[in-house]
Amino acid sequence: MPPPHETHDRVIADIAVVGAGAAGLFAATWAGRRAHAGGSRPTILALDGAAKLGAKVLVAGGGRCNVTHHAVSSDDFAGSTPGAVRAVLARWSVADTVAFFADLGVPLKREPTGKLFPVSDDAHSVLDALLRAARAAGARLAHPWRVASVSADADGLFDIRRDTARDADTLARHPAGPDADPVLRHDRVLARRLILATGGMALPRSGSDGGGYAIASALGHSITEHVRPALVPLILADAPPASTPNAPAPPNAPAAPAPPPPGVAEALRSLSGVAALATLRLHTGSGKRTHQATGPLLCTHFGLSGPAALDISRHLTHLRHTDAGAHLRASFLPALTTQAADAMLLTARALSPLRALCVPPHALPERLVRALCALAGAPPAEPMTSLTKPARRALAAALTDLPLPVTGDRGFTHAETTAGGVPLAELHLATMASRAQSHLFVCGELCDVDGRIGGFNFQWAWASGHLAGVAAASSLAQ
Ligand SMILES: Cc1cc2nc3c(=O)[nH]c(=O)nc-3n(C[C@H](O)[C@H](O)[C@H](O)COP(=O)(O)OP(=O)(O)OC[C@H]3O[C@@H](n4cnc5c(N)ncnc54)[C@H](O)[C@@H]3O)c2cc1C
Structure with missing residues (x-):
């Protein structure tokens, strides 16, 4: 893979993906694959604040990872509008998900509930495949590299600043191994294209703690008025027993x-x-x-x-x-x-x-x-x-x-997903490109879309991540 251009204090990448969860890994993979198909080899950098990648993939489906559902439609989702959700889902089908994982040696099986799990019944096989696919597509995965802020500079580059204090703390607890990406030495990344895939707020200890909302807002997006836990116990x-008799209801009260x-x-x-x-x-x-x-x-x-x-x-x-x-x-x-x-x-x-x-x-x-x-x-x-x-x-x-x-x-700590986020009305739905900021793409749980139980949230992550990755790479060639 080509090295990113490095100066003493910064790295310059063609595409930076912030958040290497399900959507971010998919976006990085498809950005690389699309670029290679067009004969180019851009530098793709996926930055994630977590010490270990893929926490949510590993806990999903009770450790078996419910990758998708055999029948997915916009009726299985809330947030934004059904038409907008449908427009994104239509561009990446369940069959595409099944074929993607089968190609990586992870066949899926359908259970009587309609949920699809890896035949291995082990979420590690799904995460390993995602990481392999991203690396094979030329993406570099740098973590812990927690993004503190992003601004768009006058040259049209995204100036991505690191949360150095937080990463130092993470590194103190989880020292980087010998394979750590050299990008970890740098605290600043400049990128020509930016894909935001920071997730929502569910399971905040996984690293998805809502930090992405401030980044999206700083780049011109609104966040829905309410961001709430969904799929939550x-x-x-x-x-308590009433100690005083209730006051009589006023006349005509419902x-x-x-x-x-x-x-x-x-x-x-x-x-x-x-x-x-x-x-x-x-x-x-x-x-x-x-x-x-x-x-x-x-x-x-x-x-x-x-x-x-x-x-x-x-x-x-x-x-x-x-x-x-x-x-x-x-x-x-x-x-x-x-x-x-x-x-x-x-x-x-x-x-x-x-x-x-x-x-x-x-x-x-x-x-x-x-x-x-x-x-x-x-x-x-x-x-x-x-x-x-x-x-x-x-x-x-x-x-x-x-x-x-x-x-x-039980709140975000026990929720499986987030209701609210970046409204789909602020994105071009064929590409997940921002309407507010050129060369910015948004995907995954960060969007105002939440699915019901059954593999629907991952299908959203795959569908929106695929669109964002392909579009970011295609836009480099234009
Ligand atoms: C317990 C549990 C079980 C689940 N089970 C299923 C299931 O079986 N099937 C299903 O379809 N869905 C399931 N889900 C939901 C599914 O996991 C999510 O919808 C999906 O992971 C969202 O993907 P994402 O990439 O958008 O966000 P995430 O997976 O949350 O990934 C976001 C990434 O961004 C990183 N990040 C955040 N902010 C920053 C920052 N500022 N700088 C750098 N990195 C940052 C985080 O560290 C994280 O790695 C489950 C969720 C939970 C919590």
Whole structure:
């Protein structure tokens, strides 16, 4: 690979990629591949503040890395607009992702959920392939090289300054090995093209701590008004018992949502480790349903996690910002209405709730059924003939329409992605080129796009990183 031009205090690169995560590595790879296809060999430098690259690839999918999903559409994403997301996704398909990794010796397999994982079931195989591909395409990966600021100078070069104090601290804890890139000696990089791939704020200890927003802003971009954790576990807490009677509602006030029955949070939190298929429905304060998510729901010591809770989380947070009464309701029998569940319990009245609900087709976990019975005041092990009508109806409601006292979320430290970022309206969607700053490209989680659980966020990183890399290299030739 060609050495970058070096002076005593700076390095001059053709293309600098800031952030060598999924999107940045993809962008660096495709910049190199496109340039080589056109007969040129630009210097491509990927700078990352992390001591070790690829932290998120390695933790993804529980260490197996859910690389993509067999069916990806703009409906699987939030943020910006569906049309804008579609325009980017259309230029890099799931088949392209599959072929890319297969070419690198990492075949993917599809699981019954539609998620695609490496056949190896090991995220290291994905990260190794990404690093190999980037290096083979001529990219130099310098880390830790934390970018403090970027400005565009009068000659049209990007002047990239290092956060020397932070890197010194990182190097003190993780000394650079003998293969460390010589670029580490320098604190300044000048680049003809800049690709910003700094991610969002999820899992900040990985190095993605939102520093990229200031860089994008300094180069003329806006950041959405709100940047919030998405795919984030939810906290449950019971309201303290009211010590004084509620003031009467003023006349004509909208009907307040019925509060969750006391003890729901404690009941679900005590089930830590229990998982069940559930649908979580998001309602406005006035009761209108706006979103729902179906999938495994995991009870934890703090509240709720698992795909259903993670998928609905960004919509709840978003809605609550404008509607304090927005709330979630859970159904553990997603195929049944409350009325149908009541009818089912009536039909099965010779059985106990445990006998009726813990076997197929419902197959609910016994501890969950016991907890819901306790909330409804129904004895779990006695035949339902002994249930009063109100208790049976309360059980049907607890099974299908349980209000959840969600008081907050676990924040960026526990989130899998970020809602908010650079609006796609500020980018040319065929190239991810900035509309605010020439020769700047933006990709990955830094953009205002967030996908649901299932490999969609990586597909976004691949699609947007590919476009940015190809376009940055092509623009050098113009
Ligand atoms: C626990 C967890 C599990 C996940 N599992 C999945 C999954 O299975 N499937 C899926 O599709 N998605 C998953 N995701 C989401 C996915 O990891 C992200 O959407 C994706 O990694 C985003 O890629 P990115 O390159 O845009 O950002 P990142 O991967 O966050 O990479 C950004 C890089 O930029 C560097 N950086 C940031 N600021 C600077 C700076 N100022 N200077 C230099 N470098 C900087 C960071 O060190 C980092 O290496 C998961 C996320 C988490 C947290």
